[in-house]
Amino acid sequence: MWINKAGTFAGDGASLSTVGPKTGLLRLPMKRVEKQNNEKRPRKGYVKWLFQMFYKPRATLTKVGAEDISNKRAPLLFISILVVLAVLIAAPVKTQQLQMGATIPDDFQWWSEQQQQQYLEAQANQASPIFMILFPALSGILGYLVFSLLMASILYLALTLAGSRAPRLKIGNLVAWAMVPFGLRELVKFFVIGSSKQLVENPGLSNLIEADAEGVSAYLRGILGSIDLYWLLFLVLLIIGAILISGLKKSKAILTTIIAVLIMLLLQGLPSLIGSLLGGLEAGGAGF
Numbered sequence: 001m002w003i004n005k006a007g008t009f010a011g012d013g014a015s016l017s018t019v020g021p022k023t024g025l026l027r028l029p030m031k032r033v034e035k036q037n038n039e040k041r042p043r044k045g046y047v048k049w050l051f052q053m054f055y056k057p058r059a060t061l062t063k064v065g066a067e068d069i070s071n072k073r074a075p076l077l078f079i080s081i082l083v084v085l086a087v088l089i090a091a092p093v094k095t096q097q098l099q100m101g102a103t104i105p106d107d108f109q110w111w112s113e114q115q116q117q118q119y120l121e122a123q124a125n126q127a128s129p130i131f132m133i134l135f136p137a138l139s140g141i142l143g144y145l146v147f148s149l150l151m152a153s154i155l156y157l158a159l160t161l162a163g164s165r166a167p168r169l170k171i172g173n174l175v176a177w178a179m180v181p182f183g184l185r186e187l188v189k190f191f192v193i194g195s196s197k198q199l200v201e202n203p204g205l206s207n208l209i210e211a212d213a214e215g216v217s218a219y220l221r222g223i224l225g226s227i228d229l230y231w232l233l234f235l236v237l238l239i240i241g242a243i244l245i246s247g248l249k250k251s252k253a254i255l256t257t258i259i260a261v262l263i264m265l266l267l268q269g270l271p272s273l274i275g276s277l278l279g280g281l282e283a284g285g286a287g288f
Contacts, residue, residue: 046074053180057237058244064177065170065245072176076148079179082186083140089194091132097199098127144182151175151264155242158260159253164246174241181233204228214276222272223265235261 052060064071111119152172159166189200202211206225213221235258242257243250 046071049177050075050078050180050183053177053237054184058240061174061177061237061241062244064173065241067173068169070169070173072148072173075176075180075183076145079144079183079186080141082183082190083144084137086186086189086193087133087137087140089190090136090199091129093193093197093199094132095127140186144179147264147268148172148176148179150267151260154263155238155257155260158256158263159242159246159248162246162248162252162256164248164253164256166245166247170245174238174245178234178237178241181230181237184233185228185230204231215273218276219269219273222269225272226265226268 049060049063152168152175155175156166156168156171159171193199202225204225204227206221208224209217209221211221238261239254239257242248243253246253246256248256
């Protein structure tokens with residue numbers, strides 16, 4: 001299609017580009033524009049990518065890094081669904097443990113009727129779906145979302161300081177897809193709790209430190225609790241992706257990524273430290 005200076009159209013419209021002033025015609029690259037628009041559209045097959053992350057990680061992360069749009073919704077949704085499933089299977093076990101461990105205070109008979117009623121209501125509320133399902137599910141999902149945001153920010157800053165020009169969007173996508181093994185962690189937790197009817201009391205390497213630890217020991221327990229096989233898989237996938245999209249030398253990309261992950265790991269110990277300082281409150285949240 002041709003557009004002359006008078007604003008009329010002519011030609012077949014196959015492709016348009018600028019022509020010299022002698023002709024007085026303007027051709028616009030319609031096919032090129034359509035091609036660029038198609039490249040910006042999100043690709044289909046994200047569900048397939050979730051499985052391919054375990055047996056074709058490099059090829060999958062190459063496709064993740066090639067997109068200029070946000071594609072982190074799929075892996076985060078995948079993890080969130082499995083968090084909810086793990087919470088649902090754990091709720092009856094928690095309720096049973098709460099009922100078996102419920103005790104009446106020795107001086108309960110001397111309490112006023114109002115105090116007794118308040119105590120019994122508090123015990124009943126702990127076994128309600130809000131405390132057994134809603135709060136654990138929200139804290140677990142929020143934990144992974146916070147982890148994703150902080151990890152992406154730390155990695156982006158570290159790679160940028162190392163000389164990378166990778167955009168923040170691609171770093172965020174990389175972190176989200178590298179977190180897919182955390183979904184596998186929740187799936188394994190689902191089957192373990194469902195088969196054994198017991199909760200996972202000591203995640204990761206946290207059993208190396210006593211559960212009633214306080215202060216620095218509680219902080220170290222929080223860090224060790226984040227380290228497991230799935231965390232190592234996350235680290236490996238993150239390194240592979242950083243090498244692909246950072247544009248840095250392989251050794252530099254690996255070192256920078258490890259430093260960023262270690263910084264994030266130090267932050268993951270803070271909830272346990274804060275929980276111990278607040279009187280032994282359990283720092284919840286899968287993922288953070």
